[in-house]
Amino acid sequence: MHFGIIGAGLAGLTCAARLVGAGHAVSAFDKGRGPGGRMSTRRVETPLGQARFDHGAQFCAATTPGFARQLADWAARGVAAPWPAAGPDAHVGVPGMNALVADLAQQHDVTFGCLVKGLVHDGRQWWLVLDGERRGPFDAVIVATPAEQAAPLLSLHAFPMARAAAGTASQACWTAMLAWADPLPLDWSVWQAKDAKGNGALAWAARNSAKPGRGGPALGDPECWVVHAGPDWSRRHLEMEPDAVIGLMVEEFAALAGMALPEPLVARAHRWRFARPAGTGNTALWDHTLRLGACGDWLTEPTIEGAWLSGTALADRILAPVVA
Structure with missing residues (x-):
């Protein structure tokens, strides 16, 4: 079959890899300018050279044998490397977190800068609706976007899937990207709030330039x-x-560091509206009759491994023999 996949993040591309490995064809479409999504790496030019920030997901770790094998493969090929500062099993993409997604994207037919606004089913095959055109036909479609974007795409065709997506709330996150000419005189490179609910400011x-392959001073x-x-x-300051x-986040970071910060070369903020989905416990969704499915970390847990597990689970369901 020929699958159309909406969303070329880790979940969608992991599913794509398994489907292609089983002999199917895949065409993926993503609204972003390049691979990454919430695993993006932001690059900013400065008088001292390029500043690079993993401004979404910070690292990944494996708790399951399958993802451990994937992580080991990335590490063996230099796509990932250990980052002990974040934990004994923590790994990061090299030279940026988006390297993990880029590694999968280069193996498939992916169109970036392509916003899919709707789906049309003609009774036999699927078409993706873009601005002023359609792409297809496809024998099956997979929606691998955040829940908030998946719900309207699924709503006209699979109400139970759309309801699951619409009922999944995501926490927002403001991120500050800061760069200086010289290292800050701090004896730590990673700090994480002890409050499990994250109620603090x-x-x-994390000192991003301390990660493997990042350069730095x-x-x-x-x-x-x-x-x-x-x-x-983030919720209270979302708009x-x-x-x-x-400005507010620099003040909070200065208080955390316990020092007056020098004037930064770079000081930018990014708003992640859908940073941490709650998860539904479903792992993946698939309707064999419609040949329509959904995957993503909103179905599992808001981690890189969670996205990988969801994409893997959906491919397994699609490839499983159908019992009459």
């Missing part, structure tokens, strides 16, 4: 930090302008 702070590059606000703080948010 900040939830995470030792190589003449800027010192880069990524700071995540807590979910409650503020980024320039106002970055």
Whole structure:
């Protein structure tokens, strides 16, 4: 069969890899300019060179044998490397977190910068609706987008799937990207809030340039930090302008660091509206009659492994023999 996949993140591309391995064809479409999504790496030019920030997912770790094998494969090929500062099993993409998604994307037919606005089923095959055109036909369609974007795509065709997506709430997250010419005089590179619910102003702070393959001042590059606000703080400041948010977050980071911060080379804020989905416990959704499915970390847990597990589970369901 020829599958159309909406969303070329880790879940969708993991599913694609398994389907292609079983002899099917896949065409994926993603609204982003390139691979990454919430595993994106932001690059900013400065007088000292390029500053790079993993401003979404910070690292990944394996708790299941399947993802452990995937992580080991990435590490063996230099696509991932251990980052002990974040934990004994923590790994990061090299040279950025988006390297993990890019590695899968290059193996498939992926069209970026392509926003799919709807689905049409003619009784036999599927078509994807874009601005002023359609793509297809496809024998089956997989929706691998965040729940908030999946719900309207699924609503006209599979109400139970759409209801599951619509009922999944995501926590927002404001992220600060900060760079300096010289290293900050701190004896730590990773800080994580002890409050499990993340009710404080900040939830995470990491010296991004200390990750493997990132460069940093030792190589003449800027010192880069990524700071995540807590979910409650992010919700309360969600509609503020980024320039106002970055000022507040720099103040919070200075308080955390216990020092007056020098003027940064880069100070930018990014708003993730759908940063941490709650999960539904379904792992993946598939309607064999319609040949329509959904996968993503909103169905499992808001981790890189969660996205991988969901894409794997959906492919397994699709490839399983149909029992009459």
